[in-house]
Amino acid sequence: MTRTTPARPVSVEALFPELASYRGRTTRLHPRPGRPGMGDSHVGGPMLWPSDEAWPVCHEAHRPETEGYAPAEIRSARAAGVWPRSRPWTGAGAPGEEGPVPFVGLGQFFRRDVPGLAAGPDGADLVQLFRCPLTHGPHLERRYLLRWRQAAETERAGRFLAAPPEVPMLRWEDELPEPCVLHPEEVDTYPWAEDDTLPAPLIDLIDAWEDDQAAEHGPDALSYQGDLSIPPGWRVGGFPSWASTGPMTIRCETCATPMRLLLTADGYERDASSHSWVPLEDRDPSLEGKASALSGQTIGRPTRLRFGRDRDLHVFTCPAAPGHPPRWVLS
Numbered sequence: 352m353t354r355t356t357p358a359r360p361v362s363v364e365a366l367f368p369e370l371a372s373y374r375g376r377t378t379r380l381h382p383r384p385g386r387p388g389m390g391d392s393h394v395g396g397p398m399l400w401p402s403d404e405a406w407p408v409c410h411e412a413h414r415p416e417t418e419g420y421a422p423a424e425i426r427s428a429r430a431a432g433v434w435p436r437s438r439p440w441t442g443a444g445a446p447g448e449e450g451p452v453p454f455v456g457l458g459q460f461f462r463r464d465v466p467g468l469a470a471g472p473d474g475a476d477l478v479q480l481f482r483c484p485l486t487h488g489p490h491l492e493r494r495y496l497l498r499w500r501q502a503a504e505t506e507r508a509g510r511f512l513a514a515p516p517e518v519p520m521l522r523w524e525d526e527l528p529e530p531c532v533l534h535p536e537e538v539d540t541y542p543w544a545e546d547d548t549l550p551a552p553l554i555d556l557i558d559a560w561e562d563d564q565a566a567e568h569g570p571d572a573l574s575y576q577g578d579l580s581i582p583p584g585w586r587v588g589g590f591p592s593w594a595s596t597g598p599m600t601i602r603c604e605t606c607a608t609p610m611r612l613l614l615t616a617d618g619y620e621r622d623a624s625s626h627s628w629v630p631l632e633d634r635d636p637s638l639e640g641k642a643s644a645l646s647g648q649t650i651g652r653p654t655r656l657r658f659g660r661d662r663d664l665h666v667f668t669c670p671a672a673p674g675h676p677p678r679w680v681l682s
């Protein structure tokens with residue numbers, strides 16, 4: 352099944368003609384639980400990984416934990432539609448305290464499946480995303496990893512890893528992604544409106560329109576940020592959202608070039624202010640507006656992942672040299 356974003360509730364460029372020259376495209380990935388294969392683009396599915404290549408591990412010191420969840424118990428609880436139970440941490444010999452920790456594969460994306468996905472170094476057309484499942488240091492920092500590949504060359508390997516190494520315990524249930532298939536869909540998008548992301552007079556116009564909307568419609572008012580500019584959920588390309596940090600210019604730490612947004616990971620495919628982006632296929636056609644959006648984890652929180660305290664995780668890469676280290680920004 353495809354996923355179709357409804358037309359915006361008002362025409363953005365009719366309201367703000369100046370915005371036309373800032374129009375961009377972003378590809379909504381629309382992950383939904385399924386059974387992706389290693390040759391598919393997905394979140395939380397099996398990685399295309401030659402069996403003679405070492406799986407990535409995190410060698411840093413990890414914060415000691417006292418309780419957690421066994422991955423197998425998370426899977427069986429989800430299958431039964433219940434929450435898994437936490438249990439005491441396994442203690443001495445646990446990963447992180449006594450040895451390297453295998454990264455968790457969060458997803459992989461082929462350029463052949465995802466319009467707008469930038470190429471990696473040497474034209475790499477498959478990007479794989481990982482996160483260390485444990486935390487680091489007093490600020491509970493996370494470590495992410497990007498692995499670029501040439502899909503055709505990797506597929507010629509012949510033998511592939513059947514099951515990646517896995518930690519015996521995760522601190523949180525939401526560290527384990529639910530395998531999801533994707534339904535990529537390109538939509539128009541406009542920059543976040545704050546500080547210098549757009550000309551000041553245009554931001555003033557947008558703010559004034561939002562004030563009028565709020566005065567007229569109260570809690571059901573449309574907003575530029577929520578309804579017109581950037582869709583929620585996993586997406587590729589387009590503009591970063593800056594809800595919790597305010598706009599930032601992200602520069603490459605190797606060559607100082609302003610970086611571009613490769614993709615955005617988001618724990619939720621919708622939130623209270625963005626219901627107008629809920630695809631037609633996830634609505635009850637007999638109802639209208641907010642009330643028509645179907646509820647449930649498989650639609651609202653399909654991947655089960657969380658990033659920070661429910662923020663967007665932006666992955667920035669260097670346009671001058673895609674092999675320069677990416678930057679990971681929670682906003």
Ligand SMILES: [Zn+2]
Nearest residue numbers: 409411483494
């Ligand atoms: Zn780690």
Ligand SMILES: [Zn+2]
Nearest residue numbers: 603606669675
């Ligand atoms: Zn660079």
